[in-house]
Amino acid sequence: MSVTTSPAMARAGISLAEPGDYLSLLKPRVMSLVVLTAVTGFVLAPGSMNPFLAIISILAIAVGAGASGALNMWYDADIDVLMARTAKRPVPLGKITPGGALAFGLSLSVLSVILLGLASNWFAGAFLAFTIFFYAVIYTMGLKRSTAQNIVIGGAAGSFPPMIGWAAVTGGVSFESFVLFLIIFLWTPPHFWALSLFKMKDYGAAGIPMLPNVAGTASTRRHIFAYSLVLAPVGVLPFVLGYASPVYGIASALLGAVFLWHGFRVLRMSDEDAAMVPAKKLFAFSILYLFALFVLLLGEGVVGKLAFGAA
Known part of the structure; x- marks a missing residue:
């Protein structure tokens, strides 16, 4: 049964969210693009990985992308409620508390970085950590509300996944992977x-x-x-x-x-x-x-x- 909550309940720290609300926090449409571009970098990179570890690595990158989305929705809840395009996100609707969204995003961030580091290499794990930081802190908290060039600089965060996929296989990056970054x-x-x-x-x-x-x-x-x-x-x-x-x-x-x-x-x-x-x-x-x-x-x-x- 669906339960309707409110922003007032969210401010009071009450969360009656359903699984679909947490899925929405991950921005699944954005995540699908991240997965596609990361897998492309993964496949084009020279070398190979154990298939099981490869799947875990791609999953980790996807979770990292979802974590970035959750942190973005946590911080932007005050402006999301003002825009028709974003007003029905789970935090402004009060289905998930701001604290719940923050905890969810931070937990997934740590999990994704550790998972990628263990499954592939720590360079790729560190690259994923930097990407999450870039999107959540540099773009969302810093650039988005302060400059008209927000999307130009902040767009780098969404352009890193093919390089991360490449790094997961090779332990580094290359000019070929940079071209994939440049396209995005x-x-x-x-x-x-x-x-x-x-x-x-x-x-x-x-x-x-x-x-x-x-x-x-x-x-x-x-x-x-x-x-x-x-x-x-x-x-x-x-x-x-x-x-x-x-x-x-x-x-x-x-x-x-x-x-x-x-x-x-x-x-x-x-x-x-x-x-x-x-x-x-x-x-x-x-x-x-x-x-x-x-x-x-x-x-x-x-x-x-x-x-x-x-x-």
């Missing part, structure tokens, strides 16, 4: 700035200095197009550098061209376009773009490992 890093600003264009009122109500609210929509549109111009060729780099096939090269070039086209449409969008249709289309396509690139890289990595093993 350059993708993050146009993705979130497109969202912020049609969610300006939400961010304004919460006092978050997103770029459209600080610099205006025209400047934001120019920034989106500029990042699109850089992202499109960077997305092709895995092929250029020789660790992706011509199939990936063609697909990434086509996807990049479509991304650039959407970026151009946003650039040309009128401020009078209340529906913000081009921004919404870019936001939707950007998700497909990133998933498609990493699914292709993952698939090629798996095929390459299987072929190498057969040989």
Whole structure:
């Protein structure tokens, strides 16, 4: 039976949360992207791991991503309640107490780092710990409410997973893994700035200095197009550098061209376009773009490992 709680109950330290509420704290959609990109780095890295330890390592990275989400929701509960997009999260709804969310996030953080360190190596474990710290402290507590460049710098946290997956196999990082980082890093600003264009009122109500609210929509549109111009060729780099096939090269070039086209449409969008249709289309396509690139890289990595093993 579902039990309805309230923010007042949460402030009183009463929690009647259901399992689904704790799952929501982990931001499962974000976690799915983290897992995909981390597994891609894991598979593309030279070398191999015991299959059981490999599964434990990927699980640890996923738990670390969930821990970051829980800590983010704990700290941002006061502004989440002000935005329609986030008001139904479990902490602002009062289903989970702030203290409960903090304890949950910290516990999972420690568990994930220890698990990854034991299953793979302590460099990867330390890298995961730094990523959680970067997202929860540097981005959530520091940058998000203080600068319009919050998503540019803070986006690094979401870009680290393929490097962590690579480090889990090799015990270090490489230029190839940095390219995977760079794709996500350059993708993050146009993705979130497109969202912020049609969610300006939400961010304004919460006092978050997103770029459209600080610099205006025209400047934001120019920034989106500029990042699109850089992202499109960077997305092709895995092929250029020789660790992706011509199939990936063609697909990434086509996807990049479509991304650039959407970026151009946003650039040309009128401020009078209340529906913000081009921004919404870019936001939707950007998700497909990133998933498609990493699914292709993952698939090629798996095929390459299987072929190498057969040989």
